[in-house]
């Protein structure tokens with residue numbers, strides 16, 4: 001093992017939880033949300049206990065401390081993804097809001113009827129529906145990079161789409177169903193050569209891989225704190241400063257203005273322009289603590305550990321007669337294993353696994369078009385993180401054999 005998982009697990013109180021007397025939780029649902037380590041929980045408690053106050057408004061000590069903590073967390077997040085400046089990090093509620101922010105501001109200011117937006121067939125609904133809404137409202141055209149049978153993006157088809165003068169290419173860096181890690185740098189480079197702006201949905205990549213926005217040269221990157229050991233209710237949008245500065249504001253209200261008259265307003269500079277109203281202050285402190293925690297382990301180590309686990313999981317799952325795992329081989333994916341099990345509905349699989357304390361998710365995982373592509377309504381999904389162990393993979397495999405017993 002490349003990580004000291006035993007000592008890492010000790011920092012996650014919930015991993016000791018018994019879901020029923022004598023049945024310890026086996027948490028295999030980190031793609032939906034990760035668990036939270038003690039330092040993150042403590043940082044948020046400390047904020048509420050010692051320096052809870054509204055930010056950017058008061059001159060009193062508590063307000064100054066709260067403001068400093070909110071802005072320090074922004075700096076940590078910027079460094080974590082190697083953003084050139086902290087003001088290029090906009091706090092949002094989550095990945096979904098980050099993508100919607102770009103769709104409501106940049107896209108409404110820049111896209112005309114008939115303009116082409118390229119997405120992929122493996123997108124989460126949060127990178128599909130905002131564009132459907134814009135297509136209905138504005139008449140933009142959507143095209144999709146196809147997914148191959150082995151769960152990769154068809155880059156030849158992408159090159160053909162690029163010849164149709166796209167204005168925007170928005171795609172996931174890691175599929176939450178197939179685990180596929182997409183060749184983001186290449187996709188972005190080709191998009192820029194075609195004159196398009198790029199958005200990367202980093203909901204699954206930022207928590208699990210070293211992501212460097214300057215190396216990627218991406219224009220916008222969206223991600224959520226809750227999938228990277230941080231709290232719910234906060235996420236981030238990275239954007240290149242020149243783009244953010246030129247964009248109209250998203251929501252109107254306090255903090256996002258420089259000056260307000262009865263009949264007009266002047267927007268604030270970035271990032272405040274996009275942060276109307278009292279933000280998630282405690283959560284920003286937790287977000288910063290999550291970044292510190294991941295840095296203390298090292299993202300290369302996190303990725304290496306998950307690679308070891310997914311390799312083992314695929315090997316063990318594929319031994320089970322009737323199990324079909326979707327997506328590419330372990331070398332092309334992160335720690336996600338979505339599977340079907342002959343004749344048993346994914347929800348039944350998940351329910352029987354829950355009897356053994358095994359937490360997996362069943363359904364379309366907010367990627368209905370991708371499931372349709374594979375001709376299935378749903379899958380059962382086991383997903384892994386830095387605290388996952390091979391013993392937990394074994395528990396999953398034993399659990400699936402129990403499912404077999406129940407369903408004959």
Ligand code: 7TS
Pocket residue numbers: 031032033094095096097124126127172174175176201203204224365366
């Ligand atoms: N994009 C991807 C690739 C995701 O996996 C998710 C969440 C989102 C966007 C949206 O993130 P949010 O924080 O705004 O909700 N994925 C999942 C999942 O797979 N199961 O639950 C949430």
